[in-house]
Amino acid sequence: MADDKSKRDSRDRNRVSVEEDYEVRYLAEKAAITAQQVRDLIKQNGNNRGTLERGAKNSKAR
Structure with a gap:
């Protein structure tokens, strides 16, 4: 199920959801x-x- 884009707060910005392809x-x-x-x-x-x-920076540097 997709995120409800109308309900946002700062906690969502600190995480990356593996279920959300766009993230x-x-x-x-x-x-x-x-x-x-x-x-x-x-x-x-x-x-x-x-x-x-x-x-990601570390894996890119290798």
Whole structure:
């Protein structure tokens, strides 16, 4: 089920939902990695956006 876009608060911005393709695609494009790499990072590190962005930079640097 899709997010209810009319109900937003700051907690939603701090998380990346693996079920929402647009959130995964956005992070993948922003970090220049694949969507599958984003999903793998979420499995390994949880869905905190800051942690995922740092992990994406590290995986890109390798």
